[in-house]
Amino acid sequence: MLFLKLFLLFSLFSFTFSHDAAFDPHLLPRPLIIQPEDIETLFEKFDDELNLHCTSWRFSVEANNLSPWKTIPEECLGYVKEYMTGRGYKLDLERVSSEAGVYAKNLELSGDGKDVWIFDIDETLLSNLPYYIEHGYGLEIFDPIEFDKWVQKGMAQAIEPSLKLYEKILDLGFKVFLLTGRNEKHRSITIENLTKAGFQRWDKLILRDSEQHGKLAVVFKSEKRSEMVEEGYRIVGNSGDQWSDLLGADPSRRSFKLPNPMYYIP
Numbered sequence: 098m099l100f101l102k103l104f105l106l107f108s109l110f111s112f113t114f115s116h117d118a119a120f121d122p123h124l125l126p127r128p129l130i131i132q133p134e135d136i137e138t139l140f141e142k143f144d145d146e147l148n149l150h151c152t153s154w155r156f157s158v159e160a161n162n163l164s165p166w167k168t169i170p171e172e173c174l175g176y177v178k179e180y181m182t183g184r185g186y187k188l189d190l191e192r193v194s195s196e197a198g199v200y201a202k203n204l205e206l207s208g209d210g211k212d213v214w215i216f217d218i219d220e221t222l223l224s225n226l227p228y229y230i231e232h233g234y235g236l237e238i239f240d241p242i243e244f245d246k247w248v249q250k251g252m253a254q255a256i257e258p259s260l261k262l263y264e265k266i267l268d269l270g271f272k273v274f275l276l277t278g279r280n281e282k283h284r285s286i287t288i289e290n291l292t293k294a295g296f297q298r299w300d301k302l303i304l305r306d307s308e309q310h311g312k313l314a315v316v317f318k319s320e321k322r323s324e325m326v327e328e329g330y331r332i333v334g335n336s337g338d339q340w341s342d343l344l345g346a347d348p349s350r351r352s353f354k355l356p357n358p359m360y361y362i363p
Contacts, residue, residue: 151176155358161340166361169235177234177358181226187258189356194258197336197353198265204333206270213300213330214266215322215349217337218277218287220357222263222296223253235359248279251286255294259336259355263296272330274301276321276342278314278362281306314362319345 151173157163169177180186206212216222228247229235267273279287281304288302309317318341322332326347335342335349338357343349 147172148176155180158358158361159354159356164340164361165363167238169233169358171236174234174236180358181229181234186356190256190258193336193353193355194262197334198262200351200353201262201266201269201271201334204269207331210272211330212271213274213325213332214271214334215274215276215332215336216259216263217339217342218275218279218291219253220256220338220359221336221342221355222256222259222275223290223294224256225253227252229359239360245280245283248283249286251290251293253290253294255296256355260295262336266334267298271334272301273299274303274325275299276303276318277305278317279304280310313341314339315341315345318342319347322347322349 151170154163154170154173155176158166201214204212219225225244225247228244232240232243263273275291277287284302284304287304291299303321305312305317312320323346325332332347332349333351335352336355337343337352338355339362340354341362343352343354
């Protein structure tokens with residue numbers, strides 16, 4: 098960030114010297130006098146413009162206008178870090194969970210035990226932020242081997258607004274199905290991690306087995322939702338941080354997208 102600011106400032110100096118010298122090659126260029134407050138104003142304008150640029154980028158991510166993408170823009174590292182560790186991310190999570198709770202409360206259940214709410218796990222119920230802090234908040238290309246090592250630790254914390262919604266959904270009488278892209282080999286540690294984080298009960302936990310390896314997430318999750326529908330379930334709610342959690346065949350009656358500017362899963 099500092100490099101970009103200095104580059105902009107030096108560019109301004111170079112432009113001024115070359116512009117003055119063009120009038121008379123025998124004269125020394127006039128010095129460019131910039132007051133400290135002018136430099137501060139210049140840097141503030143640069144910061145404002147960069148913030149607008151990164152905000153626009155994040156909006157495109159959340160609106161699914163930017164797919165596919167592999168890493169966050171390098172110049173937006175500071176922005177993503179501030180968002181993920183600051184008040185903004187927490188407020189957005191609270192907003193999504195609050196709206197989902199209002200929707201769920203106003204639904205009239207059929208009473209036959211077939212009304213289902215689907216939850217994704219990573220960045221929906223459990224936060225992997227400590228892992229992504231160590232890997233540049235999404236600046237590094239995703240490494241499945243390294244991420245599997247993190248999963249095996251079983252240290253992911255609950256996303257608190259999601260935990261509150263989760264408990265409300267159960268109390269209202271919905272069936273809860275957990276549908277995750279995690280590998281079947283991680284079933285035991287996933288159950289342990291979920292339980293330790295406060296997610297005490299669910300009706301189904303669906304992970305990828307060897308036959309689903311290599312499938313796009315949107316295909317895998319679409320197929321699993323179709324199986325639910327074939328079994329007579331009605332998918333009335335779905336919460337996920339990726340559009341691939343929500344789009345595709347047999348979508349929920351209403352879906353709720355949690356914020357995640359760190360990575361994209363097709």
